Amino acid sequence: MNLFSTREMPSPSSLFSAYASMAASIMLFRSMANELIPQPVRGYVLSAIKYVFKTHSPKLTLVIEESSGMSRNQVYEAAEVYLCTKISSNTERIRVSKSPKGKNLTIRLEKGEKLVDFYEGIELKWKFLCTDSKQNNPNDPSPRSEKRYFELTFHMMHKEKVLGCYVPYVLERADAMKDEERVLKMYTLNANYPYNGIKWESINLEHPATFETLAMDQELKNAVIDDLNRFVKRKEFYKKVGRAWKRGYLLYGPPGTGKSSLVAAMANYLKFDVYDLQLANVLRDSDLRKLLLGTANRSILVIEDIDCTVDLPDRRHTDGKKQHDVQLTLSGLLNFIDGLWSSCGDERIIIFTTNHKDRLDPALLRPGRMDMHIHMSYCTYHGFKLLASNYLDIHNHHHLYGEIQDLLKETEVTPAHVAEELMKSEDVDTALEGLVKLLKRKKLEGDECEAEAEKKTAAKRQKTGNQQKKSVRNNRRIATKRSSKRLSARNPNLY
Secondary structure (H helix, E strand, O other), rough: OOOOOOHHHHHHHHHHHHHHHHHHHHHHHHHHHHOOOOOOHHHHHHHHHHHHEEEEOEEEEEEEEEEOEEEHHHHHHHHHHHHHOOOOOOOOEEEEEOOOOOOOEEHHHHHHHHEEEEOOOOHHHHHEEEEEEOOOOOOOOOOOOOOEEEEEEEEEEHHHHHHHHHHHHHHHHHHHHHHHHHOOOOEEOOOOOOOOOEEEEEEEOOOOOOOEEEEEEOHHHHHHHHHHHHHOHHHHHHHHHHOEEEEEEEEEEOOOOOOHHHHHHHHHHHEEEEEEEHHHHOOEEHHHHHHOOOOOOOEEOOOHHHHHHOOHOOOOOOOOHHHHHHHHHHHHHHHHHHOOHOOOOOEEEEEEOOOOHOOOHHHHHOOOOOOEEEEOOOHHHHHHHHHHHHHHHOOOOOHHHHHHHHHHOOOOOOHHHHHHHOOOOOOOOHHHHHHHHHHHHHHHHHHHHHHHHHHHHHHHHHHHHHHHHHHHHHHHHHHHHHHHHHHHHHHHHHH
């Protein structure tokens, strides 16, 4: 027996008409809702509906973003290093790179890739994601960079174990791996990067300079080394006295005296990364703060030729930027050096270099900002012997050393100029004879300059003396005329 007769069954055309009518009603309702109900309200209602009807998962997901506010996220950096050791045969895409002098390949996950890790029996699923960030301000012409982050998913019952043990374990393992594969980095600004216009980019720092090869006064060299050793050992001292754990150095002297080589030697000695900051690329104090907060601990921040950029408000820009867009000030820089912002980081060294110390604002030079002033002078006899040992492998006395020593006492020549002369020949006698000729030529030029200066001084003195004599004669003539006038006024019969 049939439950429904064929007469009671709706025809296909009726079903199609009912479906079309329902679809039209839904579309009409949807368009009316879009017109009448604001988008935030619609989003809130949809979120509430999804929350009510969704099935609650026992899984918990941690989102680990590349940056945390204005600072870098150490958990993200640690995860990036740690996960390269967990790549398995199931991983389909990875990023591989190698620096020219790097020992090993650098392996990183490609976006969208997943992998599984285990910690004390807990399954942990990692996923690397990248999304394009949208502009928050339509009037801001600089596009935003992509947003990169990791997702770590695990059972909710292991939340305390993961946060209290696993994440610290990842941080510790990443630090150990970095120390094993430690390669010094040189960071510079990339003004074309779409992150508020500028961002740090790095290459391997492969400068060979060390304190052993540096041609500078030995006592000054020892003083710098002692100061660096004292600084890195005094973390608790800086904390006790309430000061930020940082140190400032001012390197000043003529071009070619080894200021940049000293910076590299300090970096190689301490195993600190170097951040080369060009203030001409920074427009606002806020950009400067973001860049400086983006520097890592155990690093050296270098601002070269500070005398050329210290007059910040009056800088000229040749790239079309309007003057009212420039909001970087000297006070903003000083505030980060020793103001409240200086405490945002530990074990940092700040180095200013200049060829003209006398042009600097006294506010830059006081203790607390530039704690140690290092004068990089012209080449001394000790510096020459070190250069001769490095370039020509001379470890004993040479018969030209006495003449060179006497010439260096009377000649101003930079270590860079001496090194350039020693590189012209691999033959020891030829190279040293060329240096003697250079020093004699420099001495002759110096004597001629001194003679010319003395002539100018003598001519100036003679001119001043003649002017004084002429002035005395004029004064006497005027005094005589005045005396004659007074006498004629008293006794007109005499004239």
